[in-house]
Amino acid sequence: MLGRTVSLQIRTPEGVSFQLPLAGPVTRGLALMVDLLVLLAIMITVSIIFTIFNAFFAGLPYIGPYLTDLGTGAFILFTFVLFMLYGAILEWLWKGQTVGKRVLHLRVMDERGLSLTLGQIVIRNLFRLVDIMPSAFYLIGGIFCTLTKRCQRIGDIAAGTVVVREVTVNVPEIGEILDQIDNSFASHPHLEARLRQNSGPEEARIALDAVLRRNELGERERLMVFGEIADHFRELTEFPEDITLGLSDEQYVRNVVDTLYRRAVA
Amino acid sequence: MILDLNQFVSKERPYWDELTAVLKKQEEQPDWKMSLPEARRFHYLYQRASSDLVKLKTFAGEVEVAQFLENLVARSYSRLHEKRGSTIPFRPVHWFLRVFPSTFRRHWIAFMISLFSFLIGGLFGAGVMKFAPQHKTSFIGSFSHLSGKPSDRVAKEEKKQFDGFERRNTFSAQLMANNIRVTILAMVVGVFFGIFTVFLLFYNGIILGVVVFDYIADGQGVFLTGWLLPHGSVEIPAIILGGQAGLIIAHAMFGWGTNLRLAQRFRRIRSDLLTIVGGAALMLVWAGLVESFLSQYHGPTVYPIKIAFGVLQLIALICFLLFAGRTRQPDSIHAG
Structure with missing residues (x-):
């Protein structure tokens, strides 16, 4: 829905769950704008070609008028097919993408996370006729896209498709961050072992997230977040005062992260 | 038990890279048809990445690597269940x-x-x-x-x-x-x-x-x-x-x-x-x-x-x- 980032939850037959981030109405609207510009450019180019064609053949005796009539008829049909099937042809060739979707890193997908079938592609593009109403303002499609949980226009609902954002995610280099941590807990391996035993994955994830994203926080928020996390881990395992005295909350959490992620036994 | 993330990533990364390369090739060459050994390898890599994702979510709770793997598994899942090649040719x-x-x-x-x-x-x-x-x-x-x-x-x-x-x-x-x-x-x-x-x-x-x-x-x-x-x-x-x-x-x-x-x-x-x-x-x-x-x-x-x-x-x-x-x-x- 508007203002909320939603994702498509998929559970594979192997029991693995994953999420696909869905495109919102604004992003989809921008992709549509790009596609409309592309259509306009194609139309202008083709109409220039047809005008030249007609001008060239119009003067020919006997067959000239017939050829120009044929050219005009072909142009009308080309325009119709272009507007009806532009999306369908590109989505089929580029596996769910048009020019606009490529530019904005969007892709049409089956709502079960599968690749698209030709039938789905054609149906979602035929339903554009109703989505663009009234006239060509995309009001109906826009309203449906804004109000439905998965941001689907009517064509998407009929075809069982969603538009997802293609996010390029690289493997984060955690090693570099851990290398920067000077862990004073390392002198007490038995307490580190207890900390690992007492900590669960969720707590470890929170601590690691805080270290990885420290620069995204303001100074006050950073103090507060690290304070709370450090207090939590202090309750789980008590380290002697000689190594914790004068240790800031942030450094305490860094030590915890290093202990949990580097030294743990898989 | 918590996963040694660094060791885990170093060990699994070659497989993830291999899978990423296969997916990239598929995306760049839509008409590319895999041979049987290639398809088997692709399936193995998909299963391995899926297993890594489950392991990571259960034992590490780390967000960014999990996101990377989710993306990889999602793309592989979609390609693995590709239907366009298996449909009867249109007559x-x-x-x-x-x-x-x-x-x-x-x-x-x-x-x-x-x-x-x-x-x-x-x-x-x-x-x-x-x-x-x-x-x-x-x-x-x-x-x-x-x-x-x-x-x-x-x-x-x-x-x-x-x-x-x-x-x-x-x-x-x-x-x-x-x-x-x-x-x-x-x-x-x-x-x-x-x-x-x-x-x-x-x-x-x-x-x-x-x-x-x-x-x-x-x-x-x-x-x-x-x-x-x-x-x-x-x-x-x-x-x-x-x-x-x-x-x-x-x-x-x-x-x-x-x-x-x-x-x-x-x-x-x-x-x-x-x-x-x-x-x-x-x-x-x-x-x-x-x-x-x-x-x-x-x-x-x-x-x-x-x-x-x-x-x-x-x-x-x-x-x-x-x-x-x-x-x-x-x-x-x-x-x-």
């Missing part, structure tokens, strides 16, 4: 001669409702002309050549010399584009529970009813039949087929008699919709050619030919839709 002749008529028959109730909506519109149009002919222009205002007295138009049309099919290509292209658009529209507005589909058919019926009554009342029945029948015998059924597809959608929207979810109901009818609307579009291409190159030429000498053509075409169409593509039932085995 256009088989589709048109067997699949299209049998799909039409399977949804005959929707067609009958569509037909009746059109006919009731026609009767309403005729009623308007009978009891309130002053409203004629309200219904056919956009067809300027129909707004005058029919006998005047007939006299004018019959005086015209043969124009050597001047501007006929342009005209037929306009007819095809417009009629196909109307047919698709009749289908897609079915999503509003069929209300607009029925209204569209009813409205088109009114226009035809007004015109038919107007010409017959003016004694121009032969001209009307010779003018409308050659193309109308295909064009009107095609638009009613569009309405049939719209009413199939409406039925799916209501979901009567099934426990399936809306998405599942749509999945069931999707290919039928494409078949019906595709068949109707082909019919409209033919109707556009006939209307442009035959229907528009008038004269007492050509009326019998045009009417005979239209009647034969209508009979052929009815026979095609009712009987084509039927499979012979095996003889029943009688016990004893």
